[in-house]
Amino acid sequence: MKITIGRHYPVESPIHRLDARVKIVGVFLYVTAIFIAKGAAEYAVAAIFTFIVIYMTNVPVKMFLSGFKNLAVIIFFTAILNIFFSNEGNVIWKAGILKITDMGIVTAIRLTVRLLLLVIGSSVLTLTTSPMELTYGLESLLKPLKKVGVPVHEIAMMISIAIRFIPTLTEELEKIKKAQSARGVDFESGNFMQRAKNFIPLLVPLFISSFRRADELAMAMESRGYRGDEGRTRMKKYLLNVQDKRAGIIMVVFLVIIILMRILI
Amino acid sequence: MCFIDGKNLCYKYGVYGDEKSTNALNDINIKINRGEFVAVLGHNGSGKSTLAKTFNALIIPEGDLVINGLDAEKEENIWEIRKSVGMVFQNPDNQIIASVVEEDAAFGPENLGVKPEEIVKRVEFALENVGMTEYRLSEPSHLSGGQKQRIAIAGILAMMPECIVLDEPTAMLDPIGRREVMQTIEKLKREKNITVVLITHFMDEAAKAERLIVMNEGKIAEDGKPKDVFADVRKMKELRLDVPYMTEIAYELKNCGFNIKEDISECGEMAEELLKIGFKEKFVFEKEKKEKVRDEVILKTENLSYIYEENSVFEKKALDNINIEIRKGEFIGLIGHTGSGKSTLTQIMNGLIKPSSGRVLFKGRDISDDKKIRMKIGLIFQYPEYQLFEINVFDEVAFALKNMGADEEEIKERVKEALAAVDMGEEYYEKSPFGLSGGEKRRVAIASILVMQPEILILDEPTAGLDPKTRDDIMKNIVKMKNEMGMTVVMVSHSMEDIAEIADRVIVMKNGKTAYDGEKEDIFGDNEKMKNMGLDIPKCAMLAEILRNKGIDVPKEVFTVKNTIKFLKGALVK
Numbered sequence: 001m002k003i004t005i006g007r008h009y010p011v012e013s014p015i016h017r018l019d020a021r022v023k024i025v026g027v028f029l030y031v032t033a034i035f036i037a038k039g040a041a042e043y044a045v046a047a048i049f050t051f052i053v054i055y056m057t058n059v060p061v062k063m064f065l066s067g068f069k070n071l072a073v074i075i076f077f078t079a080i081l082n083i084f085f086s087n088e089g090n091v092i093w094k095a096g097i098l099k100i101t102d103m104g105i106v107t108a109i110r111l112t113v114r115l116l117l118l119v120i121g122s123s124v125l126t127l128t129t130s131p132m133e134l135t136y137g138l139e140s141l142l143k144p145l146k147k148v149g150v151p152v153h154e155i156a157m158m159i160s161i162a163i164r165f166i167p168t169l170t171e172e173l174e175k176i177k178k179a180q181s182a183r184g185v186d187f188e189s190g191n192f193m194q195r196a197k198n199f200i201p202l203l204v205p206l207f208i209s210s211f212r213r214a215d216e217l218a219m220a221m222e223s224r225g226y227r228g229d230e231g232r233t234r235m236k237k238y239l240l241n242v243q244d245k246r247a248g249i250i251m252v253v254f255l256v257i258i259i260l261m262r263i264l265i
Numbered sequence: 266m267c268f269i270d271g272k273n274l275c276y277k278y279g280v281y282g283d284e285k286s287t288n289a290l291n292d293i294n295i296k297i298n299r300g301e302f303v304a305v306l307g308h309n310g311s312g313k314s315t316l317a318k319t320f321n322a323l324i325i326p327e328g329d330l331v332i333n334g335l336d337a338e339k340e341e342n343i344w345e346i347r348k349s350v351g352m353v354f355q356n357p358d359n360q361i362i363a364s365v366v367e368e369d370a371a372f373g374p375e376n377l378g379v380k381p382e383e384i385v386k387r388v389e390f391a392l393e394n395v396g397m398t399e400y401r402l403s404e405p406s407h408l409s410g411g412q413k414q415r416i417a418i419a420g421i422l423a424m425m426p427e428c429i430v431l432d433e434p435t436a437m438l439d440p441i442g443r444r445e446v447m448q449t450i451e452k453l454k455r456e457k458n459i460t461v462v463l464i465t466h467f468m469d470e471a472a473k474a475e476r477l478i479v480m481n482e483g484k485i486a487e488d489g490k491p492k493d494v495f496a497d498v499r500k501m502k503e504l505r506l507d508v509p510y511m512t513e514i515a516y517e518l519k520n521c522g523f524n525i526k527e528d529i530s531e532c533g534e535m536a537e538e539l540l541k542i543g544f545k546e547k548f549v550f551e552k553e554k555k556e557k558v559r560d561e562v563i564l565k566t567e568n569l570s571y572i573y574e575e576n577s578v579f580e581k582k583a584l585d586n587i588n589i590e591i592r593k594g595e596f597i598g599l600i601g602h603t604g605s606g607k608s609t610l611t612q613i614m615n616g617l618i619k620p621s622s623g624r625v626l627f628k629g630r631d632i633s634d635d636k637k638i639r640m641k642i643g644l645i646f647q648y649p650e651y652q653l654f655e656i657n658v659f660d661e662v663a664f665a666l667k668n669m670g671a672d673e674e675e676i677k678e679r680v681k682e683a684l685a686a687v688d689m690g691e692e693y694y695e696k697s698p699f700g701l702s703g704g705e706k707r708r709v710a711i712a713s714i715l716v717m718q719p720e721i722l723i724l725d726e727p728t729a730g731l732d733p734k735t736r737d738d739i740m741k742n743i744v745k746m747k748n749e750m751g752m753t754v755v756m757v758s759h760s761m762e763d764i765a766e767i768a769d770r771v772i773v774m775k776n777g778k779t780a781y782d783g784e785k786e787d788i789f790g791d792n793e794k795m796k797n798m799g800l801d802i803p804k805c806a807m808l809a810e811i812l813r814n815k816g817i818d819v820p821k822e823v824f825t826v827k828n829t830i831k832f833l834k835g836a837l838v839k
Contacts, residue, residue, distance in 0.1 A: 008364070010403070011402075130368065132368045175651070176652055183665040184640065186636075213356075213359045219354070220359065224351070224372055224424065226372070231377075
């Protein structure tokens with residue numbers, strides 16, 4: 001089983017080339033804008049903007065929707081709740097405590113659109129930015145905290161190694177599970193206690209192997225000259241170029257437009 | 266000239282509990298010249314990995330060690346040494362740091378504080394030299410083992426080292442991956458004149474080096490040209506090592522009084538020597554009598570198909586209409602490339618995964634009907650020692666029986682039997698499985714399946730990653746199970762030589778289909794067929810083909826070391 005972690009989708013695109021910091025800040029601005037938006041006009045502008053960005057990422061739309069799939073249930077239920085239990089507006093249909101109001105429908109639609117835009121919009125960040133760049137972006141943005149003693153580089157390194165090993169360990173767990181099944185462990189049935197007990201033959205080998213991996217990885221890192229932050233450079237120069245600045249300005253303008261629309265319309 | 270210069274090197278690992286600590290390095294004197302290609306052989310625990318780690322200053326030994334003119338003992342030199350000596354480890358997964366190939370290659374130079382523009386150039390250079398440029402944006406977890414190891418080499422190359430030390434880089438790879446890595450190493454040596462120290466368990470890889478060092482008990486036991494070192498076959502066997510097949514044949518012939526060079530390692534050379542000695546006009550080759558396999562079909566697959574992740578983007582047909590019959594007492598060799606569907610097939614045979622269509626019958630009964638039947642089909646995974654978890658060997662082996670609900674007496678009896686089958690006596694019962702050697706761990710893992718008293722044993726690469734002596738021991742255990750316990754065995758292996766030696770019947774998988782199913786003589790005796798299926802031809806079969814082309818009537822059974830020696834003894838002019 002191949003798992004794409006962080007669902008990073010590595011292709012060439014203007015969005016992929018953007019600096020991770022710009023994208024992180026950009027997503028913040030975007031999310032703020034979506035929360036500020038209220039009327040149909042604002043959402044229309046936001047939606048158009050979102051789809052232009054998605055088009056620019058060169059990532060198949062399918063990938064964006066798959067991220068949305070997991071949240072579909074939540075979005076569906078919030079929509080239902082809003083439709084049937086809204087108290088405002090003119091009643092259109094009524095049965096017992098259930099009633100549908102025009103405002104209810106509007107709220108439901110607004111909420112659905114808002115969640116959709118939020119999920120799809122923030123997917124742009126994870127799909128176009130490698131976990132390494134993402135952690136570097138965070139590291140760089142959080143750098144001021146280093147002055148007060150927060151080990152920003154170490155935390156970022158730990159996160160990126162964790163991300164790197166998720167698929168490896170998932171695969172390993174799958175293997176161990178099969179191996180123990182071949183020794184007669186039944187993972188499918190049994191009561192709660194039985195199932196809890198069955199975790200031991202899974203977790204002990206997984207822990208032991210993780211320790212071994214950690215040990216070997218530490219050695220490999222050391223042999224490749226790793227000694228923390230000290231004297232370290234980066235392959236990718238994280239200087240903001242014209243494109244990055246332009247993207248930043250576009251995001252600010254987007255937020256301002258939404259705010260103005262909210263106030264003026 | 267001298268790149269690594271070590272005098273009186275000693276090293277001892279810390280003492281754990283009551284374990285006696287021995288010298289991992291015991292007064293070693295070693296000199297390695299700039300641009301040399303040195304292979305290091307030795308059984309597990311001989312100290313070769315420890316020695317390798319000293320070259321990279323990961324371990325600082327006692328004694329005088331100078332690397333690239335730098336004293337390894339001085340702490341300020343450590344980073345300079347790591348810059349000039351790069352190290353590649355055994356497990357490809359445990360040395361890749363980044364989630365994108367090019368970022369991983371950049372990790373080393375980034376640590377060295379190289380300027381960004383320069384890193385970009387170096388990464389490009391490194392990936393090009395290992396042939397991985399097109400994967401520069403890929404995720405390492407989506408690559409094959411051989412590709413991952415090449416990435417690891419690229420990560421070292423980007424540091425522009427003068428020497429690369431590789432610690433069993435091919436041990437966990439399939440034949441294709443192994444070839445990729447070896448070709449990369451040889452190319453680097455040839456084109457960049459990098460000093461290479463290659464630690465390996467594979468004799469054919471060691472034979473490619475310019476110089477061969479053999480380690481034993483923390484000391485250097487042999488040091489010389491590979492040909493010369495291997496020629497001393499008796500000594501090598503004493504050191505628990507193998508020699509290349511051709512060297513072994515030459516040794517045996519010499520012992521029988523034939524006048525033949527001892528330092529032969531290649532097939533072509535061997536054929537020339539043999540033709541020089543000359544073949545008799547007429548000779549007899551007595552075929553080995555085959556034990557008659559009973560007709561009783563024990564396991565049968567009917568129109569078996571399996572589709573991975575059906576109805577998704579990753580959909581892939583892993584098995585396509587497989588019909589196999591396995592008879593009682595047979596030893597079947599299951600071969601094919603990684604991804605050919607053989608692992609999937611073994612897991613379906615054991616009922617671990619359900620086929621998309623078709624069924625598996627054990628003695629005529631569908632195995633999906635009853636869990637008890639599935640217990641009769643034992644499956645031992647690759648690297649089974651990774652499943653160990655109990656506090657002692659006894660409990661580890663008893664685990665399966667406890668799951669089956671056996672009573673105390675029965676458990677005792679059967680655990681004893683199972684451990685005896687892998688040559689482990691009572692002295693092991695109380696030991697922790699984690700304190701055992703690699704080979705012992707594997708034997709415990711095999712016993713933990715045997716204890717269920719399966720009627721068929723399916724083994725997936727039972728000897729992967731072991732040293733030659735341990736490899737032989739495990740193979741002997743398996744053959745014993747077949748002969749003495751009457752076990753039906755299905756063995757998945759990448760080693761054509763092993764399969765050729767011990768299997769009765771061979772099944773070749775290719776792209777999810779059975780590409781061949783029949784007597785081993787009909788496939789190993791036919792190199793054309795082997796090539797068409799993309800399989801490695803055993804060395805002895807290669808020799809037989811060269812001789813056939815020279816007009817010698819070599820019987821088709823001659824493709825194992827045993828039969829080759831037997832044939833040559835009868836056919837050569839004394």
